[in-house]
Amino acid sequence: MALELCQCERESDLYVPRPTRVTRVKPQTTLETMITLQFLDGADLGHRPGQFVQVFIPAIGEAPISICSAPNPENTFDLCVRKLGDVTSAIHRLQGGEVIGIRGPFGNGFDMEALQGHDLLIVGGGIGLVPLRGVIQYVAQHREDYGEVTILYGFKTPAEQLFRDELDSWVTEGQMDLRLTVDRPHPDWSGHVGVITTLFPDLKLNPQRTKALVVGPPIMYQFVITECRLKGLADDNIILSLERRMRCGVGKCGHCQINNKYVCMDGPVFTFSEVKHMWEAI
Numbered sequence: 462m463a464l465e466l467c468q469c470e471r472e473s474d475l476y477v478p479r480p481t482r483v484t485r486v487k488p489q490t491t492l493e494t495m496i497t498l499q500f501l502d503g504a505d506l507g508h509r510p511g512q513f514v515q516v517f518i519p520a521i522g523e524a525p526i527s528i529c530s531a532p533n534p535e536n537t538f539d540l541c542v543r544k545l546g547d548v549t550s551a552i553h554r555l556q557g558g559e560v561i562g563i564r565g566p567f568g569n570g571f572d573m574e575a576l577q578g579h580d581l582l583i584v585g586g587g588i589g590l591v592p593l594r595g596v597i598q599y600v601a602q603h604r605e606d607y608g609e610v611t612i613l614y615g616f617k618t619p620a621e622q623l624f625r626d627e628l629d630s631w632v633t634e635g636q637m638d639l640r641l642t643v644d645r646p647h648p649d650w651s652g653h654v655g656v657i658t659t660l661f662p663d664l665k666l667n668p669q670r671t672k673a674l675v676v677g678p679p680i681m682y683q684f685v686i687t688e689c690r691l692k693g694l695a696d697d698n699i700i701l702s703l704e705r706r707m708r709c710g711v712g713k714c715g716h717c718q719i720n721n722k723y724v725c726m727d728g729p730v731f732t733f734s735e736v737k738h739m740w741e742a743i
């Protein structure tokens with residue numbers, strides 16, 4: 462795939478994709494694949510967990526995709542992509558070795574320094590686990606900076622489970638409490654059954670110490686927020702990542718606007734306190 466892209470650093474370059482090599486392709490499910498990327502110049506992406514990039518596939522188009530890894534010494538980063546339309550299908554056709562374009566990182570991401578010293582409740586529904594994987598990796602790298610970490614991960618069927626070869630290491634090396642659930646009973650599943658909120662009654666949380674990080678399908682948010690509040694978490698301590706249709710990713714086109722917020726710039730990560738007054742519009 463031939464690609465001529467600029468590597469300079471002017472303001473206008475926010476719109477210019479940087480040439481980036483696909484160094485690895487790792488299918489996850491029939492619908493999701495993970496690609497590992499590295500800029501041709503070897504530079505660090507310089508991101509926070511929870512930020513996103515715009516992925517440019519020459520002759521096809523561009524799509525916003527969450528970064529699903531923590532910064533690492535190799536200066537690589539992972540994206541996990543669900544096949545939907547033109548751009549995401551083109552990403553699924555990548556085999557490794559190709560050069561594609563990346564703009565970003567964009568958005569605010571999770572403030573990992575502000576979360577230090579807190580217990581974390583990480584709640585991922587379906588593909589919502591993707592941006593949270595970067596958080597989980599970051600916490601595992603800086604484990605002594607954080608308190609107890611509980612991960613709730615819900616998916617519809619066992620076949621839709623992401624990152625299955627990593628989950629054990631989150632528990633052992635990351636010293637995290639991982640609880641999985643599938644929506645409905647399934648012959649291939651002997652674990653917990655029920656929507657993600659059914660994992661809440663057994664949770665023992667210290668509401669003063671705990672910050673909840675929640676990412677999932679829109680329908681999940683209101684129920685998970687209700688459960689977090691029932692556990693005594695203040696709205697400031699419930700942190701959400703919102704997904705919105707995006708074009709520019711840099712606060713210019715207005716595509717992602719909700720009231721006075723640009724999700725691409727002011728978010729996608731917000732506390733519930735910040736967005737609850739405009740929840741109807743979300």
Ligand SMILES: Cc1cc2nc3c(=O)[nH]c(=O)nc-3n(C[C@H](O)[C@H](O)[C@H](O)COP(=O)(O)OP(=O)(O)OC[C@H]3O[C@@H](n4cnc5c(N)ncnc54)[C@H](O)[C@@H]3O)c2cc1C
Nearest residue numbers: 513524525526527541542543545546547548549550591705
């Ligand atoms: C901040 C952000 C982070 C994202 N992170 C990821 C990620 O990590 N992994 C991932 O797989 N996807 C992610 N998405 C969604 C992804 O951007 C879209 O799936 C992608 O743009 C679709 O492009 P396409 O050309 O393949 O499909 P299109 O041809 O553009 O669309 C195909 C179908 O998907 C629908 N669609 C397009 N975009 C969205 C959207 N944002 N939400 C719901 N439906 C949509 C369209 O209406 C259409 O029906 C993210 C979106 C945002 C805004």
Ligand code: FES
Nearest residue numbers: 708710714715725
């Ligand atoms: S995507 Fe253009 S303003 Fe947010």
